[in-house]
Each structure stands twice: as structure tokens, then as C-alpha cells.
Amino acid sequence: MTRLRRALYGIAEEAPAVDMAALVDQALAGRRRRRRVPAMMAAVAMAATVVATGTVMTAMRSSQPQEMAAPGITDLPEGNVGPLGYAYETPCKVDEKRRVDCGAAEWRVVTGAGETYRLPQALAMTAKDRRVPVAISRDGRKIAYYSRKDRAHVVRDLVSGSETTSPVTVKESRIGPGSTLVLSDDGRYVVFDPREGSKDPGLLIEVSTGKTVKVPGKYEAIGVRDGVVELVRYLKTDLWLMPVTGGGKPVRFDGAFMGFSELAPDGRTVAAFERRDEKKWIQELRTLVLLDVSTGRKLRNVPIQGLPEGRPVMFTGPWRSGSELTVVVDDEKGAHAYGVDIGTGKAHPLTDYPKALYLTLPGIVNE
Amino acid sequence: MxxxxxxxxxxxxxxxxxxxxxxxxxxxxxxxxxxxxxTLVNVAKQWPRLSVDGNPEAYTRRALMNQYISWRRRLRREWPSASPPEHGVSHDEETLDRIVLRQVLARLTRKQRAVLVLRFWEDLTEAQTAEALGCSVGTVKSQTHRALARLRALAPELAGPHSLSTFQEVTP
Structure with missing residues (x-):
């Protein structure tokens, strides 16, 4: 055996024990858990839920947001319902014999005032069982979704009640695994990526006119604002502020950065996390790096203070002002948004969100 | 049943x-x-068909590889773990090899890493590897070549004389 093979075998033997019976049950229920918790917490959670196979489903049901179990949830009415706080997708149904029905999965929206509505016109799962994302504008006022009836994307204004259906038809079969949807602040544009992380190109669509601009597959959209699409190519790492009419060119950063924020209000800065030392990944995910988008230079590091101990940041969210950025961490109870002062690094809690399998927050790209 | x-x-x-x-x-x-x-969620959905006239083994391998390569490159999926598990205090050659190889693997592209795992851990042929990855044999050859070149550059000790026959076997 070569040293390479021997080393591979050695690493393989270090693979942790996985409760495969529990994974099988969850797979049959069509569920994916979000695991981004420190090892100790994960071990505790696992020990608590797999005491007996029969208890797994019960435990998972109880972890869904309260609204999911609430009876009498009505369809989103026409007219003004107010800005949205978030959206979530309901899980597949599992009966007492563990038969799974994913046809019942649907999107629901929760307004800032706390009202929950069904959004049956938004396709949640394709015929090939691919998840279909929705996107909420950063002010919560608009939501974009894919309509099976129209075979196109629709943007609904939750305040005026108006709906705009894109004239660009997109076959349902185009929606692949890891598809993403981005909605511009003003609701004029959506960026549809049929399969994030692949070479399959995305499409910037002007919803009212149907004008489109192709987005190279190796780039992923972070946001659309003020006529500019923010695109990131990971690993290298390149950031491309592409005008909605196309054009522009990317800037390359010196290093590997991930978790990009939208462009700051100053129009020159983005925040991200630098990936350098695998042994310090949690610390790195609690240290924002401010980057100059015109030169590609690293401006400074901002270690975040005041986040829950040991929790890495899961997402960066919208800028609340020129000096405060939203970050999101999660734990066993749900997701928690914090505002971070990029001058001092101090974080303060903003909003708590319930634990849900698929949660879409305003201004944050979701798959 | x-x-x-x-x-x-x-x-x-x-x-x-x-x-x-x-x-x-x-x-x-x-x-x-x-x-x-x-991966198992995907396989479970296809199981009724696979169990009748499919090849569950090949499908599962391919689903695993597809899922791995297409994983979104965002925070919650991408960040690597902390240090490798510790196995005692003695750092013999084999232990060091494992530590070094972990670091090399982390520096490969997903496809290169997948090719190395399929060819040298699962011992698949180039054709089987191509099937698992849904690409051509030529792509498997080129990806393997690049992965091994990276390995040579980063960890020449793992690309020692005992490994040469392996390299020659897969280099186009």
C-alpha cells in the first residue's frame, strides 16, 4: 500500500460514529437538519433524540416553529398585510406509519406584526422534489417566489398588494438542487440561480419588462441594490459589482473569504470572513474582515464581541446603517440576529427567529 | 414488511x-x-424506482458525490472543522502522514478531492470514477493529475517512490 493510500485509510478510520438509523428515519421523512453547532452541543442533542428510534420524530416535530402546528392559518390575503419578518417552509408530513408526503410542503410567511399566512401560490417543492426558494427584500416589503401556474417568478408587494409576474418563463425542471433566488431592494429584479455552485449560469431578470442578463455560473449573487448586482466567486476570491445592464469587471481579494455581506452604504466596503487556519475556524467566523471593493485590499479585522459563546456566525445580513451590520447565529432554539458595530465590534441582539428547517430572512439569500 | x-x-x-x-x-x-x-434524502426519494430496476449502490455513490461537489459555498456548509482528532501523543510517521494529508485535502478543489477519494480510497477504476462523478474519463484523468501534482507540491513525502506506480497508473 502506498503512503497515500495508507494515510487515506487512516483518516477514514477516524470517521466518527454516525447514528445511521436516525439518519435513515430523517431521510424517509424528507428532512434535513441544519447542523452548525459545536461538537459538544451536537453530541448532547443527538444523545437526547436518539434514545429510541421512535422518539426521533416526536422530537423533530416539537422543534418546529409554533406557527406550524397552529390551526386555522389562512392564505395570504390580497392588499396590505404589512412588511414580512420572515418566511419558512413547512416540512413533509409523516403519518404514524412513517409514510411521507412531501406534496404538502408549503411556504408560509410571518409578518412583522406576527401574523402567519400560507403562501400556496409559491411552489415549495418541484415535481422532482427539489426545494424551491423564496426571497424577501431587505425591508420585508416584497417577496419573490416561483409560481407553478405561471411558470415564472412573481414579486408581491405586501404593502400595496400589487403583484408582478415575470414574462420570462422558467421551466420547473430548470430548478435544480441548491437553487437560489435573490430579490432586489426595490423589487424590480430577481436573480435566479438554477443550481448554486455549478457552472449552470444564473439569470438576472427585470421582472416588469422581462429583460435578462446572464450571470456566469461560477458567480453567486449576494444582492441587488441601486442598479448593481453583487456577485461573488468563491475560493479565488472575486467580487463583481455588475450593473444590472451587464458589464463591469471583478476585483480579486488577496485571500479566501466567505460569508460576504451586501455592499455597505458607503458603496466601497463589504464585510466577509477570512478563511485561513482550519484550527481556528470558530474564531475566524466571529471576526469580520472589512474589504475595499475597488482595490481588493483588506481594510481591517473586526472581532465581534457579545455573541453567544462558541457560536460561529451563520450568515451576514443587511447593513442597518453605515456602521452597523446584521449577523445571524443559530443554536438549538433557533436563529438569532445581532447588530454589530463595525467600529467597536460590539454586538447587540436584534431579533430571535424560531427553529425551522428552511427559514428565509429579509435581505439574506436562501437556497 | x-x-x-x-x-x-x-x-x-x-x-x-x-x-x-x-x-x-x-x-x-x-x-x-x-x-x-x-444524500440519503435524495436516495430515499428514488428508492421505489431503485429497488425495482436500479443500481442503488451506484446511484448512492453518485448522489453522494453530486451533493458534495454542488454544496453551496456559503458559511454554514463550507467552514472546515477544527484540528484533526488526536490519537495519543506519539507522532509516528503514519500519524504525521494523516495530519499532512488532511491539510493537503483541504487545499484541493472538491472535484480533485472527490477523485482522490474514489480512486485511492474506494479503489474505483477511472471509468467507475467517471460514472460516479458524472463526467468523462478524460476529466477524471486530468483531475487526478492535478490533484496528485498538488499533493507532490504540498506533501512530497506522500508522493514518494512507493506511490509512483499509483501516479503513473492514473496520469494521462
Missing amino acids: DRHDGFREFVLARQQALTRTAYLLTGDAHLAEDLLQS
Whole structure:
């Protein structure tokens, strides 16, 4: 055996024990858990839920947001319902014999005032069982979704009640695994990526006119604002502020950065996390790096203070002002948004969100 | 008999191999479990067809690789784990090799890493590797070549004389 093979075998033997019976049950229920918790917490959670196979489903049901179990949830009415706080997708149904029905999965929206509505016109799962994302504008006022009836994307204004259906038809079969949807602040544009992380190109669509601009597959959209699409190519790492009419060119950063924020209000800065030392990944995910988008230079590091101990940041969210950025961490109870002062690094809690399998927050790209 | 029993039996019989492959691909216990879970969701959906006239083994391998390569490159999926597990205090040659190889694997592209795992851990042929990755044999050759070139550059000790026959076997 070569040293390479021997080393591979050695690493393989270090693979942790996985409760495969529990994974099988969850797979049959069509569920994916979000695991981004420190090892100790994960071990505790696992020990608590797999005491007996029969208890797994019960435990998972109880972890869904309260609204999911609430009876009498009505369809989103026409007219003004107010800005949205978030959206979530309901899980597949599992009966007492563990038969799974994913046809019942649907999107629901929760307004800032706390009202929950069904959004049956938004396709949640394709015929090939691919998840279909929705996107909420950063002010919560608009939501974009894919309509099976129209075979196109629709943007609904939750305040005026108006709906705009894109004239660009997109076959349902185009929606692949890891598809993403981005909605511009003003609701004029959506960026549809049929399969994030692949070479399959995305499409910037002007919803009212149907004008489109192709987005190279190796780039992923972070946001659309003020006529500019923010695109990131990971690993290298390149950031491309592409005008909605196309054009522009990317800037390359010196290093590997991930978790990009939208462009700051100053129009020159983005925040991200630098990936350098695998042994310090949690610390790195609690240290924002401010980057100059015109030169590609690293401006400074901002270690975040005041986040829950040991929790890495899961997402960066919208800028609340020129000096405060939203970050999101999660734990066993749900997701928690914090505002971070990029001058001092101090974080303060903003909003708590319930634990849900698929949660879409305003201004944050979701798959 | 529950209609899902076949799926359960299939997965449980291969749990060690699946877990190890996922771990080699991700290098992280949590990510490996995430990867397995996502893959099994896909396989479960196809099980009625696979169990009748499909090849569950090949489908599962391909689903695992597709899932791994297409994983979104965002925070919650991408961040590597902390240090490798410690196994005692003595750092003999084999232990060092494992530590070094972990670092090399982390610096490969996903496709290169997948090719190395399939060719040298699962011992698949180039044709089988191409099938698992859904690409051509030529792509497998070129990806293997690049992965091994990277390995030579970063860890020449792992690309020592004993490994040369392996390199020559797969280099176009």
C-alpha cells in the first residue's frame, strides 16, 4: 500500500460514529437538519433524540416553529398585510406509519406584526422534489417566489398588494438542487440561480419588462441594490459589482473569504470572513474582515464581541446603517440576529427567529 | 414488511463505508453527517424506482458525490472543522502522514478531492470514477493529475517512490 493510500485509510478510520438509523428515519421523512453547532452541543442533542428510534420524530416535530402546528392559518390575503419578518417552509408530513408526503410542503410567511399566512401560490417543492426558494427584500416589503401556474417568478408587494409576474418563463425542471433566488431592494429584479455552485449560469431578470442578463455560473449573487448586482466567486476570491445592464469587471481579494455581506452604504466596503487556519475556524467566523471593493485590499479585522459563546456566525445580513451590520447565529432554539458595530465590534441582539428547517430572512439569500 | 425496510437495510449494511467516504470528502464530523443526510434524502426519494430496476449502490455513490461537489459555498456548509482528532501523543510517521494529508485535502478543489477519494480510497477504476462523478474519463484523468501534482507540491513525502506506480497508473 502506498503512503497515500495508507494515510487515506487512516483518516477514514477516524470517521466518527454516525447514528445511521436516525439518519435513515430523517431521510424517509424528507428532512434535513441544519447542523452548525459545536461538537459538544451536537453530541448532547443527538444523545437526547436518539434514545429510541421512535422518539426521533416526536422530537423533530416539537422543534418546529409554533406557527406550524397552529390551526386555522389562512392564505395570504390580497392588499396590505404589512412588511414580512420572515418566511419558512413547512416540512413533509409523516403519518404514524412513517409514510411521507412531501406534496404538502408549503411556504408560509410571518409578518412583522406576527401574523402567519400560507403562501400556496409559491411552489415549495418541484415535481422532482427539489426545494424551491423564496426571497424577501431587505425591508420585508416584497417577496419573490416561483409560481407553478405561471411558470415564472412573481414579486408581491405586501404593502400595496400589487403583484408582478415575470414574462420570462422558467421551466420547473430548470430548478435544480441548491437553487437560489435573490430579490432586489426595490423589487424590480430577481436573480435566479438554477443550481448554486455549478457552472449552470444564473439569470438576472427585470421582472416588469422581462429583460435578462446572464450571470456566469461560477458567480453567486449576494444582492441587488441601486442598479448593481453583487456577485461573488468563491475560493479565488472575486467580487463583481455588475450593473444590472451587464458589464463591469471583478476585483480579486488577496485571500479566501466567505460569508460576504451586501455592499455597505458607503458603496466601497463589504464585510466577509477570512478563511485561513482550519484550527481556528470558530474564531475566524466571529471576526469580520472589512474589504475595499475597488482595490481588493483588506481594510481591517473586526472581532465581534457579545455573541453567544462558541457560536460561529451563520450568515451576514443587511447593513442597518453605515456602521452597523446584521449577523445571524443559530443554536438549538433557533436563529438569532445581532447588530454589530463595525467600529467597536460590539454586538447587540436584534431579533430571535424560531427553529425551522428552511427559514428565509429579509435581505439574506436562501437556497 | 414496511415499504421502506429495503432502504433501511441497504443503508445500514453500508453505513461504515458511507460514513468513511463522507468523512474523507469533508474532513469534518458534522459536515460528513450533513452530507450523508442530504444524500440519503435524495436516495430515499428514488428508492421505489431503485429497488425495482436500479443500481442503488451506484446511484448512492453518485448522489453522494453530486451533493458534495454542488454544496453551496456559503458559511454554514463550507467552514472546515477544527484540528484533526488526536490519537495519543506519539507522532509516528503514519500519524504525521494523516495530519499532512488532511491539510493537503483541504487545499484541493472538491472535484480533485472527490477523485482522490474514489480512486485511492474506494479503489474505483477511472471509468467507475467517471460514472460516479458524472463526467468523462478524460476529466477524471486530468483531475487526478492535478490533484496528485498538488499533493507532490504540498506533501512530497506522500508522493514518494512507493506511490509512483499509483501516479503513473492514473496520469494521462
